Amino acid sequence: MTLIDELRLLLGVDRVLDAAVELYLYSRDASLMRGEATCVVFPESTDEVSAVIRIAEAHGVPIVARGAGTGLTAGASPTEGGIVLVTTAMNQIEIDLDNRTAWVGSGVINLDLTRAAEPYGLHFAPDPSSQSACTIGGNVANNSGGAHCLAEGATTSHVLGLEVVVAGGEVLLLGGQAPDRPGLDLKGLIVGSEGTLGVVTKALVRLLPLEADVRTLLLDFDHLRGATKTVSDVIASGLVPAALEIMDQKMTIAVENWLHAGLPTEAAAVLLAEVVGDPEAVEAEASLIDRIGRENGAGTVQIARDQAHRDTLWKGRKSAFGAVAQVAPDYYLHDTVVPRSRLVETMEEIQAIADRYQLDVYNVFHAGDGNLHPLMAFDASQPGMMERVHQAGEEMVAACLRRGGALSGEHGIGLEKRDMMRAGFTELDLDAQARLKEVFDPAATFNPAKVLPQGSRCFDFGGTRREIPDGAWI
Amino acid sequence: MTGGVEGGSDHLAPADIDALAAILRRATGSSSVVQVVGGGTRQGYGSPAPPDILLEMAAMADIETWDPDDLTVTVGAGMPVAELEATLATRSQTAVLPEVPGASTVGGVIAAGVSSLRRGRLLGTRERVLETTLVTGDGRIVRGGGRVVKNVTGYDLPRLVVGAFGSLGVIASVCLKLWSTPPASATVEIDDLEAATKVTRPLAVLEENETKRVFLWGTREEVVATSARLGGVISEGHQWPPDPDGPFRWSLRVPPALTSAAIVLLPPDWRYLAIHRVGEVRVASEDAAEAAGIRAWAEENGGSLVVVNAPPGGLDGLDPWGAPPPGLEIQSRLIAQFDPGRVINPGRLPGGI
Numbered sequence: 001m002t003l004i005d006e007l008r009l010l011l012g013v014d015r016v017l018d019a020a021v022e023l024y025l026y027s028r029d030a031s032l033m034r035g036e037a038t039c040v041v042f043p044e045s046t047d048e049v050s051a052v053i054r055i056a057e058a059h060g061v062p063i064v065a066r067g068a069g070t071g072l073t074a075g076a077s078p079t080e081g082g083i084v085l086v087t088t089a090m091n092q093i094e095i096d097l098d099n100r101t102a103w104v105g106s107g108v109i110n111l112d113l114t115r116a117a118e119p120y121g122l123h124f125a126p127d128p129s130s131q132s133a134c135t136i137g138g139n140v141a142n143n144s145g146g147a148h149c150l151a152e153g154a155t156t157s158h159v160l161g162l163e164v165v166v167a168g169g170e171v172l173l174l175g176g177q178a179p180d181r182p183g184l185d186l187k188g189l190i191v192g193s194e195g196t197l198g199v200v201t202k203a204l205v206r207l208l209p210l211e212a213d214v215r216t217l218l219l220d221f222d223h224l225r226g227a228t229k230t231v232s233d234v235i236a237s238g239l240v241p242a243a244l245e246i247m248d249q250k251m252t253i254a255v256e257n258w259l260h261a262g263l264p265t266e267a268a269a270v271l272l273a274e275v276v277g278d279p280e281a282v283e284a285e286a287s288l289i290d291r292i293g294r295e296n297g298a299g300t301v302q303i304a305r306d307q308a309h310r311d312t313l314w315k316g317r318k319s320a321f322g323a324v325a326q327v328a329p330d331y332y333l334h335d336t337v338v339p340r341s342r343l344v345e346t347m348e349e350i351q352a353i354a355d356r357y358q359l360d361v362y363n364v365f366h367a368g369d370g371n372l373h374p375l376m377a378f379d380a381s382q383p384g385m386m387e388r389v390h391q392a393g394e395e396m397v398a399a400c401l402r403r404g405g406a407l408s409g410e411h412g413i414g415l416e417k418r419d420m421m422r423a424g425f426t427e428l429d430l431d432a433q434a435r436l437k438e439v440f441d442p443a444a445t446f447n448p449a450k451v452l453p454q455g456s457r458c459f460d461f462g463g464t465r466r467e468i469p470d471g472a473w474i
Numbered sequence: 475m476t477g478g479v480e481g482g483s484d485h486l487a488p489a490d491i492d493a494l495a496a497i498l499r500r501a502t503g504s505s506s507v508v509q510v511v512g513g514g515t516r517q518g519y520g521s522p523a524p525p526d527i528l529l530e531m532a533a534m535a536d537i538e539t540w541d542p543d544d545l546t547v548t549v550g551a552g553m554p555v556a557e558l559e560a561t562l563a564t565r566s567q568t569a570v571l572p573e574v575p576g577a578s579t580v581g582g583v584i585a586a587g588v589s590s591l592r593r594g595r596l597l598g599t600r601e602r603v604l605e606t607t608l609v610t611g612d613g614r615i616v617r618g619g620g621r622v623v624k625n626v627t628g629y630d631l632p633r634l635v636v637g638a639f640g641s642l643g644v645i646a647s648v649c650l651k652l653w654s655t656p657p658a659s660a661t662v663e664i665d666d667l668e669a670a671t672k673v674t675r676p677l678a679v680l681e682e683n684e685t686k687r688v689f690l691w692g693t694r695e696e697v698v699a700t701s702a703r704l705g706g707v708i709s710e711g712h713q714w715p716p717d718p719d720g721p722f723r724w725s726l727r728v729p730p731a732l733t734s735a736a737i738v739l740l741p742p743d744w745r746y747l748a749i750h751r752v753g754e755v756r757v758a759s760e761d762a763a764e765a766a767g768i769r770a771w772a773e774e775n776g777g778s779l780v781v782v783n784a785p786p787g788g789l790d791g792l793d794p795w796g797a798p799p800p801g802l803e804i805q806s807r808l809i810a811q812f813d814p815g816r817v818i819n820p821g822r823l824p825g826g827i
Contacts, residue, residue: 098731143626154624156633157601172801177729178777179598179754180587180637182824183799184808188600188633192626209674232543238566238656239693278674280699281692288693337622341543369624370544406620407627417627424627425617432616433629435811439804451628 003059004039007083010051015042015089026066026084030130032332033074033415037064037084044089046201050169053199053445056083057167062448065195067107067135070128071142072335073414075194080448087137090201095120099177100207101160106137106200113205122207125152128410129318140200143192145410147243147317148274150368152208154410156191161204164190166197167441175204189436194412195447197440211276214242215286216304218313219293220267224248226297227269228343231367233292234273235340239285243274244368245317248347251324251362251375258323261316267299271367272317320364321375328360328377334393335411336400340370349399350374357392371409372400398423413451421453430456483509487530491607491615491646494534498644499613501527502815510640510819512552512582513575518723518783519586519639520794520822531581534646539621542567545652546604546621551581551645566655570596573714581645587637591714592689594751595677602650603632608643611813621649634808639822642812658697661713662688664706667734667750673700679750681737682715718745720758722784726768728753728777736777739768753777762789769796795824802827 001009007016017023017040028034038061043049056063062082069076078084090105093116100122104113110131114123127146128134134144140162145154152158161175174187190197221227224246231244247255247270256263264270271293275285290301304310324331338346347363354361354376362375374396376389397407397420407417407424421430434457440446488494501508509525511517512532531552538548542565549558555575562568570590571583578588584606589598605619618631635642659677663685664670670679670688678689688704689712690697701708717723728736730753737748740757741764748755759765762784769779773796781794799805802825809816809827821827
């Protein structure tokens with residue numbers, strides 16, 4: 001039987017797509033790197049995922065798991081062909097109120113989980129900007145962060161257990177409600193592994209109580225240094241605010257032109273801070289941030305007193321990337337991290353790189369943890385533009401690495417940064433990572449050719465892998 | 475490097491990572507069993523094979539980098555936890571490692587996967603470790619993670635190293651994520667656990683045989699208001715309790731909602747320190763007579779009862795870890811990639827690995 005026939009026998013005709021237009025729709029994630037799948041399948045259960053994996057293995061084709069496809073690094077693009085396994089039909093939520101946890105199907109949308117938990121006074125803390133579309137499975141694959149992970153940690157801090165299907169279709173139930181399950185923490189290894197070790201079908205996640213009270217502040221500064229110094233001083237004071245986000249002037253202007261949220265467009269930098277907790281806590285913490293901000297030259301300090309005002313301030317932050325669409329038809333953003341003490345000098349160098357390549361760069365970033373998102377806006381139809389953007393981006397990433405930073409803070413490696421991994425790790429480091437991959441996936445079935453550069457294994461385990469397809473842009 | 479022979483084992487104390495790598499390469503070459511020793515406080519786990527070499531990490535104990543602004547510190551594995559925390563406290567920071575560490579070292583706490591009593595609020599040791607530099611059994615130097623507080627670059631090797639008892643390699647140094655210590659703290663003794671629910675997210679809710687206490691920290695305004703709301707006996711600061719001590723020491727791990735049920739199940743003469751909202755109960759006893767029953771109940775409910783320490787021969791056939799965890803075959807193959815001769819702490823892990 002052919003691959004498609006076997007899959008249709010398992011799942012029925014409707015849940016195996018192979019028409020050209022359907023394959024095209026699933027040929028890439030939110031990055032610009034496109035692949036070409038043989039078919040797209042929609043399993044509804046763990047057993048079906050297990051059976052799909054066995055069929056793929058028998059035919060020697062790869063599997064790329066995909067949630068909503070909001071990833072930015074081609075992690076879910078089928079660049080090596082094979083089966084795109086869409087998780088969205090696995091969307092059950094079982095909340096355990098006693099333990100404040102939930103077993104969640106990997107296809108559940110992040111915001112839907114929080115909405116399901118809210119009636120019980122709970123929520124799921126990781127909140128990537130794409131939270132209204134992205135799935136829990138995608139969050140687990142990328143160890144996604146978001147503006148609120150400064151205080152609460154990224155996805156891995158909230159995953160207590162996983163149901164994952166590995167090579168041979170074997171189903172593993174890892175971790176659980178009780179802490180510190182004996183043995184190696186395979187669950188912790190699978191979170192953030194970008195679908196390269198197996199397919200996650202369910203996650204057991206922690207739910208946190210809804211905060212009793214919240215204060216959101218917007219401070220404006222006439223120099224970036226004042227904003228970053230405020231962030232450092234706030235953290236040094238012992239406060240860990242729920243969020244500390246900075247937008248530079250260019251980004252603020254773009255957002256304000258689009259949203260009319262009353263943002264201070266004449267400021268060099270705008271700091272959005274949020275504190276949560278019991279009412280006494282937020283009152284005191286908000287006034288402390290206000291004072292520290294003014295000591296560091298803040299001009300005006302807005303404190304949102306109601307939910308509507310708070311929503312407006314956050315909308316400005318979370319729609320920043322959308323706002324750039326009015327400036328230029330295309331954008332490309334990088335996701336890197338630097339030690340927080342090196343933020344200002346890094347930002348200055350990023351600006352200098354952009355100037356050198358005559359590119360517009362916009363900045364909005366998670367200042368509390370030094371996670372930068374320099375965004376270049378451009379018109380890709382201009383001759384030579386893509387090369388310039390690509391070159392400038394690489395230099396920006398290199399500038400961060402030189403300062404002791406990391407390649408990616410929350411978007412992952414995927415294909416985009418795969419070949420930059422050598423800049424951050426030695427051959428032996430990468431060899432060790434390749435060994436982890438090989439133990440789980442000796443036949444290179446799961447999302448092959450992602451995360452690790454070719455030849456990472458010092459004694460390469462062979463396998464025929466094609467290079468990146470024509471027209472892909474990395 | 476210093477050396478010596480005692481009780482049939484060589485004592486070796488490498489001064490740096492290259493010396494450490496040389497020792498491990500030789501050990502693999504000669505199939506010598508290496509027992510890694512930090513402060514020597516956690517040597518009771520598992521069923522370790524008798525060592526040929528006692529590898530003492532005390533000489534690799536430097537603070538390599540600490541920029542308080544970055545909230546990270548990079549430190550040699552042999553650094554005593556108490557010394558590190560005392561240093562960090564001079565700038566009002568903490569690595570949120572165990573509060574009453576005795577002679578424990580940073581590397582030892584990470585290898586054993588032991589966590590802070592504050593883990594209900596600030597989470598466990600797995601959340602602290604940003605970067606690890608390991609020396610594998612065959613002497614390779616392997617770094618994973620990075621020295622920044624947020625990072626998704628490649629596989630999360632540091633997380634896998636926590637609780638791995640050296641099976642992936644001897645930890646040479648680590649970068650830890652720090653927290654700033656807020657200006658105020660208080661402890662409130664309560665009669666009824668129900669009272670603790672009046673604070674949304676306390677730093678810790680701990681119960682011992684005689685007391686129940688809520689630990690708070692934050693701004694002065696917050697701590698004053700929340701401790702008053704709890705309505706018990708308030709004292710300033712934190713007096714953290716040590717782990718219960720006795721001939722047998724156990725770690726009972728259950729779903730958080732079963733913490734109180736677990737306490738009820740313990741024989742009356744067992745001493746305990748329970749971390750509510752986490753499901754971890756640290757226990758000490760004079761004998762192991764009732765351990766099998768408690769373990770059966772814990773495992774039925776998705777938990778475990780782990781032997782932390784027991785007198786020689788005292789377990790009477792009781793497995794130190796209990797039921798083997800899932801994925802044991804994958805765990806063995808992972809370890810074989812990092813310690814192919816299986817020379818580092820063999821027998822420590824569940825399943826006799």
